[in-house]
Amino acid sequence: MTLQNRRQFLKKAGPLGLMPLVPALSFRDFFRTSPDLILYNANIITVNPDQPQAEALAVIGDRIVAVGSNREIRRLAGARTRKVDIGGKVVTPGFIDAHAHPLTAGKGHLRSLDADLRSIKAIQELIREKAAKTPPGHMISAFKYDDTKTTDGRKLNRYDLDAAAPNHLVQVWHRGGHSVYVNSRALELMGYTRDTPDPEGGKIIKDPETGLPTGELLETAYAPMDKLDPNPTPPGKEDDQEAVKLISQLMNRAGITSVTEAYGSPQSLITYQDAQKAGKLSLRIYSLIGTSRVDKMIDAGMRTGFGDEWVRIGGMKITCDGSISERTARLSEPYIGRPDDYGIIRNDEEDLYENSIRAHKADWQIAIHANGDVAVDKALSVFERLQAEYPRKDPRFRIEHCTVVNNDLIRRMKALNVIPNPFSTYVYFHGEKMKEYGAKRVENMFAVRSFLDAGLKPTQTSDYVPGPFEPMMAIQSSVTRTDIHGDVWGPSQKITVEEAIKVGTIHGAYASYEEDIKGSLEVGKLSDLVVLGADPRKVDPFDIINIPIERTMVGGKWVYES
Numbered sequence: 001m002t003l004q005n006r007r008q009f010l011k012k013a014g015p016l017g018l019m020p021l022v023p024a025l026s027f028r029d030f031f032r033t034s035p036d037l038i039l040y041n042a043n044i045i046t047v048n049p050d051q052p053q054a055e056a057l058a059v060i061g062d063r064i065v066a067v068g069s070n071r072e073i074r075r076l077a078g079a080r081t082r083k084v085d086i087g088g089k090v091v092t093p094g095f096i097d098a099h100a101h102p103l104t105a106g107k108g109h110l111r112s113l114d115a116d117l118r119s120i121k122a123i124q125e126l127i128r129e130k131a132a133k134t135p136p137g138h139m140i141s142a143f144k145y146d147d148t149k150t151t152d153g154r155k156l157n158r159y160d161l162d163a164a165a166p167n168h169l170v171q172v173w174h175r176g177g178h179s180v181y182v183n184s185r186a187l188e189l190m191g192y193t194r195d196t197p198d199p200e201g202g203k204i205i206k207d208p209e210t211g212l213p214t215g216e217l218l219e220t221a222y223a224p225m226d227k228l229d230p231n232p233t234p235p236g237k238e239d240d241q242e243a244v245k246l247i248s249q250l251m252n253r254a255g256i257t258s259v260t261e262a263y264g265s266p267q268s269l270i271t272y273q274d275a276q277k278a279g280k281l282s283l284r285i286y287s288l289i290g291t292s293r294v295d296k297m298i299d300a301g302m303r304t305g306f307g308d309e310w311v312r313i314g315g316m317k318i319t320c321d322g323s324i325s326e327r328t329a330r331l332s333e334p335y336i337g338r339p340d341d342y343g344i345i346r347n348d349e350e351d352l353y354e355n356s357i358r359a360h361k362a363d364w365q366i367a368i369h370a371n372g373d374v375a376v377d378k379a380l381s382v383f384e385r386l387q388a389e390y391p392r393k394d395p396r397f398r399i400e401h402c403t404v405v406n407n408d409l410i411r412r413m414k415a416l417n418v419i420p421n422p423f424s425t426y427v428y429f430h431g432e433k434m435k436e437y438g439a440k441r442v443e444n445m446f447a448v449r450s451f452l453d454a455g456l457k458p459t460q461t462s463d464y465v466p467g468p469f470e471p472m473m474a475i476q477s478s479v480t481r482t483d484i485h486g487d488v489w490g491p492s493q494k495i496t497v498e499e500a501i502k503v504g505t506i507h508g509a510y511a512s513y514e515e516d517i518k519g520s521l522e523v524g525k526l527s528d529l530v531v532l533g534a535d536p537r538k539v540d541p542f543d544i545i546n547i548p549i550e551r552t553m554v555g556g557k558w559v560y561e562s
Contacts, residue, residue, distance in 0.1 A: 054069070064526070175465050319347060327341075472545050
C-alpha cells in the first residue's frame with residue numbers, strides 16, 4: 001500500500017486512530033505490503049464526490065484500502081493478492097434498503113403460502129391444497145395477496161375462504177401488511193359480529209346489506225389474530241435462522257448489502273446475531289425497535305448505535321397511520337371516489353409524543369410511520385416539540401414512508417433535517433392504486449425530487465413485503481415515474497440515475513448514522529459493492545429494471561455470483 005493511501009485510510013479512521021473504524025483489522029494486516037483482493041478494469045461509481053469515478057480498488061480484510069486507476073492499484077498486488085478483472089462493468093456501492101421487514105419476509109417465504117396470484121379462484125385452490133395436508137382446526141396462513149392485482153374486481157371475503165378450508169382457521173395477509181382477510185371460523189373465535197364496534201385505530205369491514213363482517217380487518221382490528229393460532233409446535237431458533245438465510249440470499253441476489261429492519265425486537269436482534277455467528281446472515285442489519293420494547297432496553301443502557309457492523313440497534317419506531325397500498329393512509333382530502341374516507345389514525349399526536357419522549361431523552365433516534373399528509377404533520381409536530389423541550393445536536397428524526405407531502409411539510413422537515421424514507425418501487429409496481437389518490441396528489445407523493453431540492457437526504461426503501469426490493473426497479477421507478485402499464489404518475493418528481501444511486505447508497509448509510517463506514521466506495525470503508533451487467537446511466541431508462549446483478553460483495557466476500 002502506498003503511503004498516500006495509508007494516510008487516507010488513517011484520516012478516515014478519525015481522531016482516535018484506526019481501531020474505532022476497523023476493529024476487525026489488525027495493525028499488522030493494515031501495514032503489510034499487499035492487499036487481499038484487487039478489483040480492476042472496472043467502471044466504478046464511487047458515490048464519493050472527491051473521487052466520483054475509478055477503475056480499480058484494493059481490499060484488506062473487509063475494508064477498502066485504495067481506490068484509483070488500474071495502474072495505481074494493480075502495482076499494489078503481492079504474490080498472494082487475488083486479482084479480479086471486472087471486464088469494464090459498472091461497480092457501485094452495495095445498495096441499502098432503508099426500510100424493509102427481512103425477518104418477517106423470510107418467515108413468510110418459509111412458512112406461509114404465496115398468494116401473489118391473479119384470481120380469487122387460484123388463491124382458493126392454493127388454500128385447498130394446503131388444507132388437505134393440514135390437521136383440522138389448525139391455522140393456514142398466506143401472504144402477498146393484493147386485491148388490485150386480481151382479475152375479479154372485488155376483494156376476498158370470508159365465504160371464499162370458508163369454501164376453500166371449512167375446517168381450518170384461515171388468514172390471508174394483504175402484501176401491504178395493514179389488513180388481513182379471515183374466514184368465518186376465525187371471526188367467530190375473535191367474537192366479531194355485526195354488533196362489534198370498530199376498535200380504536202382499526203376497522204372491521206362489514207357488508208352494507210347484512211351488516212355482517214366480510215372477513216376484511218384493517219389496522220388494529222386484526223390484533224386478536226395473534227392469539228388464535230392453535231398450531232402446537234412453534235418454529236424454533238434454527239427455523240428463524242433459515243428465514244434470515246433465505247431473505248439474505250434473495251436480497252444479495254438483487255444487489256442489497258444492508259437493510260433497516262423496520263419493526264425489530266430484542267428477540268429479532270438475537271435471531272440476527274445467531275444467524276450471523278452461524279454464517280447465515282449476509283446483510284448488515286440496522287434494527288428499528290417497536291416502541292413497546294424500548295423501555296426495558298433503555299433501562300439496560302442500550303441506545304441507537306449499539307452493536308457492530310453486522311447487527312446494530314437503530315431507532316425507536318411507532319406507527320401513526322395506515323397504508324398506501326391498502327388505502328388506509330390518513331389524508332387531508334378524501335380518497336378519489338370515496339368522499340367520506342380519509343384513512344385511519346392508529347396513534348394520535350399525543351400518543352406519539354408520550355411514546356417518544358423517554359427514548360428521545362435517552363438519545364434514541366425516533367422513527368414515525370406516517371404515510372398521509374395528516375400523519376406527516378402529526379409526526380413533525382412531535383419532532384418539533386421534542387427538540388424544543390429537549391434539544392439534541394443530531395437526532396436524525398426519521399419519517400417512515402413520508403408519502404403524501406406539501407411545500408409547508410417539506411419546509412418543516414428541512415428545519416429539523418428530518419430523513420424521509422419514501423417507497424421506491426411503488427410507482428412502478430403499484431401504479432394501479434395511484435388513481436385512488438388522483439393525478440394532482442400523486443405529484444406530491446414519493447416526492448424524492450422535492451426532498452433533494454430542499455437539501456434533504458431521502459433513502460431507497462421497499463418495505464418488503466409491501467413493495468418489491470429490487471434496486472434496479474427502484475431506480476427505474478424514480479427516474480421514469482412510470483408504472484408497469486406505461487402510465488406516468490407525478491412526473492415532476494423524476495430524478496436522475498446518478499441521484500437515484502446516491503439515494504440508494506450513501507443516503508441509506510446516513511439514515512443509520514453509518515455514512516462513515518459504508519454507502520460509498522472509498523478508502524477506509526467497508527467493501528460492500530455490486531457489479532452490474534450494464535450501465536444504468538447509458539441504457540434506455542425503461543430498461544434499467546432488466547439490468548442484471550452479476551456479483552454482490554459484502555465485507556470483501558462474494559455473497560452472490562451469477
